[in-house]
Amino acid sequence: MTATPNLTLNLIGAGHVGRALGRLFSRQRVFEVQDVLTRAGASAQAAVGFIGAGRAVDGLDDLRPAAVWMLAVGDDQIAPVAEALARTGKVLGATVFHSSGARASTELAPLARVGARVASVHPVRSFADPAAVADHFDGTFCGVEGDDAALALLLPALTAIGARTVPIDAAAKTVYHAASVFASNYLVTVLDAALRAYQAAGIPPEVARELARPLAGETLANVLRLGPELALSGPIARGDAATVARQQAAVDTWDAPTGQLYQALASATRDLARRKQASVKKQIQGDQ
Secondary structure (H helix, E strand, C coil): CCCCCCCEEEEECCCHHHHHHHHHHHHCCCCEEEEEECCCHHHHHHHHHHHCCCEEECCHHHCCCCCEEEECCCHHHHHHHHHHHHHHCCCCCCEEEECCCCCCHHHHHHHHHCCCEEEEEEECCCCCCHHHHHHCCCCCEEEEEECHHHHHHHHHHHHHCCCEEEECCHHHHHHHHHHHHHHCHHHHHHHHHHHHHHHHCCCCHHHHHHHHHHHHHHHHHHHHHHCHHHHCCCCCCCCCHHHHHHHHHHHHHHCHHHHHHHHHHHHHHHHHHHHHHHHHHHHHHHHC
């Protein structure tokens, strides 16, 4: 992208994702942030202050035409906002993208029908601290899909703010987003179960976290370095069904919902263990 912003950007929705991306686009002089619309005027003004550019507006009618539009709204609001924006007649020839990981760019079909180029851009990371995200965005993967013309504009813009773009299949968008949920949200849930189990054995919470730290950290590193099959260890991997049965009974007695989680994870881990055995067997045969 040119070092001088010459393409205007309007933001509809400016929560953590919208604020972080808005600041990055503005700070790197990729787009000129123009108008910012949120559900409340105070939050729009706060977003403008965070981004360091733009003008807070009160409604769709107050938005000026722009070359690029970012819809950083909740998933269930993408289609209604697209419908309303299409009726304004302000997006002819513009590029419009949303930031959802769960919804495809087809949610923006009403805008495509009135002459906009549409896409979706999903940064794969937590935005709990938007200021930290904006300061350390380099290398962030962004799943992208949409019109070729929209991506032709957005891909270099994303590269300019430090993103690494990954094309994804729009038809599998929900499964793609579920992958991020497994890697982030459900990982927290599993670790919560581990910490509560340690505490049920009389270990203080702060000590429980220290016990889990090397196990969780080394396991994650091994999965990312070796792959899940080779990283798998423990009673299921070594075929110790008796230990698994004792643990299942003990966890069921201690906390029934966590027992259900243990059972579901044990079933999935047995499948993984079979894949590990097949992988090892194949490797041995290849070495012979």
